[in-house]
Amino acid sequence: MNRITNTVATPLDEPPAAAQRTFIRLLQLGKPYTGWYIILCVLAAVSSLTTVGLAESLRRIINAATNHNTSGLTAGMTFAAVIVITDAGVHFLNTYLSGLLEIKSTSKLQMSMLTRMLNVRMKDLDRYHSADLISRMNDSAPAAQQGINRKTIELISNLLQIICLLTYLLSLQFALTLGTIIICALVPLVMLPFTSRLRTMNEQRQSIESAQQAFIQDSMQGAEVVRAFSLAPRLLRQFTGRARQFNTVHVPVSRVEAVGYNMPLAVILGGLLYVLSYGGYLVIGGRIDVGAVAAFLICFEQISNPVSRLANLWTELQASLAQGKRLFEIMDLTEEGNSPANPGTAGHLAEAWDTVNRPVAGQQPIIFNNVSFGYGQTKVLTETQLRIEPGKVTAFAGASGSGKSTILQLMLAAYVPDEGSIYHGSTPLHTIPPRSWRSRIAYVSQEPYLFSGTLYENIAWGRPEASREEVIAAAQNAGIHEFIMRMPQEYSTLIGERGLTLSGGERQRLSIARAFVREPGLLLLDEPTAALDSHNEEIVQQALKALMSNRTTVVVAHRLSTIKYADHIYFMEAGAIVEQGTHMELMALQGKYHAMAQAGVQTEAAAGGGLQNEY
Numbered sequence: 001m002n003r004i005t006n007t008v009a010t011p012l013d014e015p016p017a018a019a020q021r022t023f024i025r026l027l028q029l030g031k032p033y034t035g036w037y038i039i040l041c042v043l044a045a046v047s048s049l050t051t052v053g054l055a056e057s058l059r060r061i062i063n064a065a066t067n068h069n070t071s072g073l074t075a076g077m078t079f080a081a082v083i084v085i086t087d088a089g090v091h092f093l094n095t096y097l098s099g100l101l102e103i104k105s106t107s108k109l110q111m112s113m114l115t116r117m118l119n120v121r122m123k124d125l126d127r128y129h130s131a132d133l134i135s136r137m138n139d140s141a142p143a144a145q146q147g148i149n150r151k152t153i154e155l156i157s158n159l160l161q162i163i164c165l166l167t168y169l170l171s172l173q174f175a176l177t178l179g180t181i182i183i184c185a186l187v188p189l190v191m192l193p194f195t196s197r198l199r200t201m202n203e204q205r206q207s208i209e210s211a212q213q214a215f216i217q218d219s220m221q222g223a224e225v226v227r228a229f230s231l232a233p234r235l236l237r238q239f240t241g242r243a244r245q246f247n248t249v250h251v252p253v254s255r256v257e258a259v260g261y262n263m264p265l266a267v268i269l270g271g272l273l274y275v276l277s278y279g280g281y282l283v284i285g286g287r288i289d290v291g292a293v294a295a296f297l298i299c300f301e302q303i304s305n306p307v308s309r310l311a312n313l314w315t316e317l318q319a320s321l322a323q324g325k326r327l328f329e330i331m332d333l334t335e336e337g338n339s340p341a342n343p344g345t346a347g348h349l350a351e352a353w354d355t356v357n358r359p360v361a362g363q364q365p366i367i368f369n370n371v372s373f374g375y376g377q378t379k380v381l382t383e384t385q386l387r388i389e390p391g392k393v394t395a396f397a398g399a400s401g402s403g404k405s406t407i408l409q410l411m412l413a414a415y416v417p418d419e420g421s422i423y424h425g426s427t428p429l430h431t432i433p434p435r436s437w438r439s440r441i442a443y444v445s446q447e448p449y450l451f452s453g454t455l456y457e458n459i460a461w462g463r464p465e466a467s468r469e470e471v472i473a474a475a476q477n478a479g480i481h482e483f484i485m486r487m488p489q490e491y492s493t494l495i496g497e498r499g500l501t502l503s504g505g506e507r508q509r510l511s512i513a514r515a516f517v518r519e520p521g522l523l524l525l526d527e528p529t530a531a532l533d534s535h536n537e538e539i540v541q542q543a544l545k546a547l548m549s550n551r552t553t554v555v556v557a558h559r560l561s562t563i564k565y566a567d568h569i570y571f572m573e574a575g576a577i578v579e580q581g582t583h584m585e586l587m588a589l590q591g592k593y594h595a596m597a598q599a600g601v602q603t604e605a606a607a608g609g610g611l612q613n614e615y
């Protein structure tokens, strides 16, 4: 079956109400960690007090020095030492606990995101490139969660620091403090024009980054094709074009960030100049002492920093909002099984359903009643009527793209019909929780998917609770046991990414062993031998024959040898069943099936008998 995946473009201009909603949802991500936040805020409060303490100790030390007061100097130094040690301890605890919180909260969020991705309707999942999903999981989830963690704490600690310092400065000199407040208030104001621009630009940058990632992933996964067709120069050219496109967004972002982040610096420098000159004037007038001016200088920096952090925080929040939007887009996808007829079947209700009604797929007839279906707008199946008899082999034949694999996907409940219904006996399929339904189905596809891990694990995925003896028996039945025993670590041999180190036949026999160990009631075979040469096909056919015996089997096949002995054959054309019957009946009909079989025989003759019974 062909799968077309597209990167979904993120809408760039989110209305303020939507941004607000995203922000509220981001805040809700922090809710379970309120306890942590309280501890971190207490630490932030102590840290603010130590900042005031440092300024005061500096004031005392300078005044003691200018007044030649040795005991005052010693007292000031002791006070400063206590403050510095406390400050270091608070910073240590703060860094440690913040790190812990980030790890805990991010992995929890990624876990719920993965759960959603694994349970989401296939139709929704098809719209995303896998690289885009990976990027949402690896980049967006941490950025959104950490953004909200850090920003909440930063917001509170910065506010606390500003309040503590201003209270202290007010106690020293009112007019100088007032000027300091006015200059500090200018800091966020100069940031304002840049913030909303940055939000839009960050979304755009993120969207292009995902497309880049998808491109790289495709180039790596298609490494063989890239080499076989000498595609490297073309891909590099495309990548250069994409990099250029990325730069057209990235460069302005850097420019806006550079100006936006540095404007406050200019204001801060101006502020320092003000404190020095007006402070100096006040010292000459005898209204404050030199130590107080020094304390003001230190405090000015300590206030303007959090003020500009607060302003930057707003800018950074825009990036978190953009990431949050990408995260929630996935979290909002509907889980499969949550149909209006059967809400909540994907979750815990499925467990209850399981224990009471556990269906054994294939024990009863599977009936398609007027089923129409399309992946998008285009219809792939039109008003399909068919019946799969229990314990029998039903085959689907027909031209490529006629909808054969789609029928298997509908039986797997990977997709639901747009119109009409599928029944297992008298039970509509959409009322059975997908997990229960699939628990007794095995699916073998043309290109078996193997997971990184050992050979043993790849078979055991069919039924994780299977015993070692059952896994080995499955491998023996699938004709792969001897091969496994010749491997250096036998069943513990690692197969590498997607099993690419194995031959097509070996991969297929492993997937058949996986199907064996599942002990399925219903076996779905989607052209399991189509990608194999005739030698491997024969070996795999043997394995399949054993697997199919006494089981309800639905097979999609191009090879006559696979379908000839089926109890019933459906012949499909452009999404409709146009002929049906046994092989003999269809041949006698002299219709489309006959024509296709004849074409196969001719191909076989032309190939000198090499393509036995293939059309």
Ligand SMILES: Nc1ncnc2c1ncn2[C@@H]1O[C@H](COP(=O)(O)OP(=O)(O)OP(=O)(O)O)[C@@H](O)[C@H]1O
Residues within 6 Å of the ligand: 001, 002, 003, 004, 126, 375, 376, 380, 398, 399, 400, 401, 402, 403, 404, 405, 406, 407, 556
């Ligand atoms: N995930 C998908 N998203 C969008 N379109 C799809 C998807 N899978 C299949 N299609 C389209 O649906 C139509 C039927 O595909 P299907 O795979 O069922 O045909 P098929 O008869 O099994 O073909 P083949 O024998 O070549 O595998 C085709 O036009 C195909 O491009």
